[in-house]
Amino acid sequence: MLRVSTSLLGNNLRNYIQNNLQRAAKYQEQSSTGKTINRPSDSPSQISYLMSVNATLISNEQYSRNIKDGLAYLNQSDSALDTMGKLLQDAKVEANKGANGTLTPEDRNAIAEQIDRQIDAMVDMANSALGGKYLFAGRKNGQPPFYRDPDSGEIYYRGDTNLVSREIIFGYSYEVVAAGVADNYITGTVDLSQGKVLKAEDMTFKVALDENNVKEIDLSGYISPGFRKFDDIKNAMQQALDDNFGTQTIAVDDDGKGHIVLQANNDATAFKVLSSDPLDSTKQGHTTFFGGERSVINGVFGKLASSTNPANQLDDPMNPGQKMTKVVGGPFEVLSKLVTNLRNNDSQAVTDSLKDLENAHDDMLKQRVGVGARTRHLEAVQDQLDDQEIKLKSILVDVQGADITKLTIEVAQNQLVHQASLMTASNLLNTSLLQYLK
Numbered sequence: 001m002l003r004v005s006t007s008l009l010g011n012n013l014r015n016y017i018q019n020n021l022q023r024a025a026k027y028q029e030q031s032s033t034g035k036t037i038n039r040p041s042d043s044p045s046q047i048s049y050l051m052s053v054n055a056t057l058i059s060n061e062q063y064s065r066n067i068k069d070g071l072a073y074l075n076q077s078d079s080a081l082d083t084m085g086k087l088l089q090d091a092k093v094e095a096n097k098g099a100n101g102t103l104t105p106e107d108r109n110a111i112a113e114q115i116d117r118q119i120d121a122m123v124d125m126a127n128s129a130l131g132g133k134y135l136f137a138g139r140k141n142g143q144p145p146f147y148r149d150p151d152s153g154e155i156y157y158r159g160d161t162n163l164v165s166r167e168i169i170f171g172y173s174y175e176v177v178a179a180g181v182a183d184n185y186i187t188g189t190v191d192l193s194q195g196k197v198l199k200a201e202d203m204t205f206k207v208a209l210d211e212n213n214v215k216e217i218d219l220s221g222y223i224s225p226g227f228r229k230f231d232d233i234k235n236a237m238q239q240a241l242d243d244n245f246g247t248q249t250i251a252v253d254d255d256g257k258g259h260i261v262l263q264a265n266n267d268a269t270a271f272k273v274l275s276s277d278p279l280d281s282t283k284q285g286h287t288t289f290f291g292g293e294r295s296v297i298n299g300v301f302g303k304l305a306s307s308t309n310p311a312n313q314l315d316d317p318m319n320p321g322q323k324m325t326k327v328v329g330g331p332f333e334v335l336s337k338l339v340t341n342l343r344n345n346d347s348q349a350v351t352d353s354l355k356d357l358e359n360a361h362d363d364m365l366k367q368r369v370g371v372g373a374r375t376r377h378l379e380a381v382q383d384q385l386d387d388q389e390i391k392l393k394s395i396l397v398d399v400q401g402a403d404i405t406k407l408t409i410e411v412a413q414n415q416l417v418h419q420a421s422l423m424t425a426s427n428l429l430n431t432s433l434l435q436y437l438k
Contacts, residue, residue, distance in 0.1 A: 013421065020418040046399055053399075057392050059170070060385050066166040067382045070176035073164065074375045077135050077178050080128040081300065081368045084331065087118050087125070088361040091335060095357060098342050098350045105345040112342035116153075119335050123148050123155065126180065126301055136180030136300060138162045143318055145180055146301070146327070153339075155332045156314045156324035157181050157304060168381050175374065178367050181299035181327055300367050302330025331360045 097103070098111045127144040128135050137145035137159030145159035161183050165173040223236040238252040305312035305326040312326040327333075334356045341349035 016421050017418065020421060050396065050399060053392050053395055057389065060389055060392075063168050064382060064385055067168050067378050067385070070166040070168070070174065070378050071375060071382075073130060073135060073176040074371055074378065076128060076130045078368060078371045078375070080125050080135065081178070081364060081371060084122055084125050084300075085361060085364045085368070087122055088331060088335075088357060088364060091115055091118055091338065092354060092357045092361070095338055095350055095354050098338075099347055099354065101347050103347070108342040108345050108347075108350075112339045115335055115339050115342065119153075119332065119339070120148065122331060122335070133164075134159070135177055138180065139164055147314075147317075147324060149314060153336060154314075155301070155327040157327050158316055158319070158322075158324045161299075161304070168378060174378065176378070178371055179299040181301055181330075182303045298329055298363065300330070300364070301332055302327050304328070331364065334360045 094111050094114055098108050103111075123146050126136055126146040129144075132142075134141045134143070134145050137143070139162040140158070140160040141164065143158060145157055147156045147158065148154070149156060157180070159180060161179065161181060163175040163179055164177045165175045167173045222240050223232055234252055234254060241250040241252065305328045307313065307323075307325050313323040314326070316322040316324045334353070337356065338350065338353040341353055
């Protein structure tokens with residue numbers, strides 16, 4: 001027969017009361033946090049799933065911040081494009097006045113001065129900024145990108161052509177600005193990464209800048225025979241192209257991955273590079289392994305002139321020792337030609353400028369359409385993220401959300417049990433020293 005001592009009763013009652021207190025602490029924590037899972041030990045089987053859902057929510061919050069930042073860029077860009085479109089419309093009104101054959105040279109000079117001031121206003125709009133970052137400067141956006149030379153009136157660019165982008169979904173970045181200017185060259189790659197055409201004596205290639213400027217170049221005249229290093233081939237190609245087409249007409253570079261990159265910095269619309277293929281002796285003649293066409297897409301303000309031509313470069317007054325590149329085409333060039341025609345008192349040329357102004361205004365509208373499409377895309381992604389957030393939070397509630405009604409009942413029950421335990425303890429363990437001596 002088990003002997004029940006006072007010590008056993010005391011130990012058991014203490015354990016029961018401690019369990020009650022632990023349950024009370026657990027219920028209190030769940031009531032305070034609204035969660036049934038507050039640490040991995042609460043539900044090891046569910047914690048991995050919860051961590052995955054929470055990680056997705058955190059990522060989506062960052063994507064939402066990126067989208068809001070991108071929308072701010074796009075909205076500011078749209079506002080600037082709208083203002084510049086109005087400037088072009090105003091210039092068209094003034095050009096119509098200047099085309100009137102009854103105007104005197106003084107009248108046209110006065111209109112020319114107004115158009116000249118509109119060019120300055122457009123430069124100001126081209127240097128629009130948001131939070132200290134210039135919208136049309138590419139990623140080199142810490143300084144005003146456009147500069148008008150006070151001596152020549154030409155427009156120069158100190159930014160770059162890499163567009164600012166924001167990651168809005170995993171692994172996908174989206175451009176959030178319009179291109180201020182576009183590069184003005186043909187570019188493409190030649191794959192030399194697998195030993196292709198690395199044998200110099202087999203490397204004969206044709207370069208066609210246009211139908212009337214096709215030349216076949218034997219690279220063996222520029223490099224010693226045998227298999228050569230990548231840089232040897234690249235340097236030999238540059239020398240050969242310089243000799244055949246003129247210095248700095250075609251620039252040879254590489255992408256760091258075994259691919260030659262050619263850039264044609266002239267007015268050609270397309271070119272091809274053809275080469276013999278030493279890996280396939282059955283092929284006759286030449287194999288085309290590179291070709292490119294000049295992009296017809298302009299930036300908002302045109303394209304960059306060839307940076308290899310010193311005439312297109314200007315010392316940067318804000319950055320001593322650095323150069324800016326002239327901007328060609330686009331609204332600046334159209335307005336500048338209009339000013340020249342007005343000052344020359346050439347009413348026919350002014351009339352001809354009306355069509356150029358109309359085209360420039362249409363191009364500005366196309367840029368706005370592009371900005372609007374990007375804006376709509378970002379807003380659609382934001383709506384998708386908002387919808388996903390609601391669903392993910394609903395999953396979190398289903399998995400770890402506390403049932404407050406049920407929890408309230410369990411707290412009350414545990415409190416009753418605890419009070420009963422204390423009362424039982426007081427009744428069973430009320431023995432005093434005098435009672436023990438009896």
